[in-house]
Amino acid sequence: MPERTPYIAANWKMNKTVAEAAEFIDALLPRIAATQCDVVICPPFTALSEVVQRRYGTAVKVAAQNMHEGESGAFTGEVSAAMLVELDVEAVVLGHSERRQYFDETDEALARKVPAALAADLEPILCVGESEGARDAGETEEVLERQLQADLADVESGDLARVVIAYEPIWAIGTGRTATPEQAQETCAFIRDVLRMRGAAADELRVIYGGSMKPANAAELLAKPDVDGGLIGGASLDPADFAAIVEAAG
Ligand code: PGA
Numbered sequence: 096m097p098e099r100t101p102y103i104a105a106n107w108k109m110n111k112t113v114a115e116a117a118e119f120i121d122a123l124l125p126r127i128a129a130t131q132c133d134v135v136i137c138p139p140f141t142a143l144s145e146v147v148q149r150r151y152g153t154a155v156k157v158a159a160q161n162m163h164e165g166e167s168g169a170f171t172g173e174v175s176a177a178m179l180v181e182l183d184v185e186a187v188v189l190g191h192s193e194r195r196q197y198f199d200e201t202d203e204a205l206a207r208k209v210p211a212a213l214a215a216d217l218e219p220i221l222c223v224g225e226s227e228g229a230r231d232a233g234e235t236e237e238v239l240e241r242q243l244q245a246d247l248a249d250v251e252s253g254d255l256a257r258v259v260i261a262y263e264p265i266w267a268i269g270t271g272r273t274a275t276p277e278q279a280q281e282t283c284a285f286i287r288d289v290l291r292m293r294g295a296a297a298d299e300l301r302v303i304y305g306g307s308m309k310p311a312n313a314a315e316l317l318a319k320p321d322v323d324g325g326l327i328g329g330a331s332l333d334p335a336d337f338a339a340i341v342e343a344a345g
Contacts, residue, residue: 101317101344102259102301102324104135104158104220105331106188107142116142119334120149126338130154132324134341135220137188140174147183158186158220161194164207176215186218188326190246192265202245210249213257220259220326221246222305223286227266235264236285243289252294259301260286261326267306269328273316279304280319287321310339317344 291297305326
């Protein structure tokens with residue numbers, strides 16, 4: 096089975112000015128100099144360029160938190176894949192539950208965004224996850240399968256392993272209530288199986304967990320065989336905390 100490189104991403108959401116981003120990167124880089132993991136920083140659009148400049152010469156990658164699927168046009172407030180690539184951004188978070196919930200991000204739009212990102216050679220980090228109600232009702236797998244099939248409908252099976260899937264149960268995001276390692280393992284394994292059925296090179300695909308991951312719980316989550324990394328919100332805002340999570344990933 097191919098070794099999957101752990102993938103640890105910092106989702107800053109709407110946090111950090113350019114000056115704060117610069118300070119963070121300067122504090123982080125010496126702490127993670129020896130890591131073998133893929134480390135990805137997802138700043139707000141305004142700080143992308145600063146983070147890109149400061150990480151040159153390191154293995155740290157930079158991701159945007161959203162993009163529009165079109166090439167250009169009358170879409171006020173939106174940013175295209177080409178605009179991100181021009182900045183040397185390498186990845187993009189798509190379908191985060193906050194975008195689905197507060198900004199009406201739909202599966203139909205995601206079905207266009209994921210292929211647009213791949214066509215531009217941006218690595219999509221596609222977020223999926225169930226609500227608390229869905230988990231309580233025993234509908235987790237149904238919800239995840241529906242999201243995955245819809246959002247990846249137009250991705251060729253040979254390209255599926257180029258997508259990083261972030262399993263983010265909505266009830267665990269920003270709540271301090273983390274999924275148990277067993278829940279994370281079971282659900283990440285289910286996601287891998289769904290994509291294997293769709294023809295993905297499932298052993299190469301990275302499936303990561305997000306939702307209140309922090310230094311105190313990262314090691315036990317990341318030790319699970321199907322949890323290939325983390326998408327970290329709150330605990331990614333502090334360089335020491337984020338570095339501790341990178342270290343836990345090995
Ligand atoms: P959290 O956020 O770590 O603050 O729960 C994770 C995310 O939303 O990506």
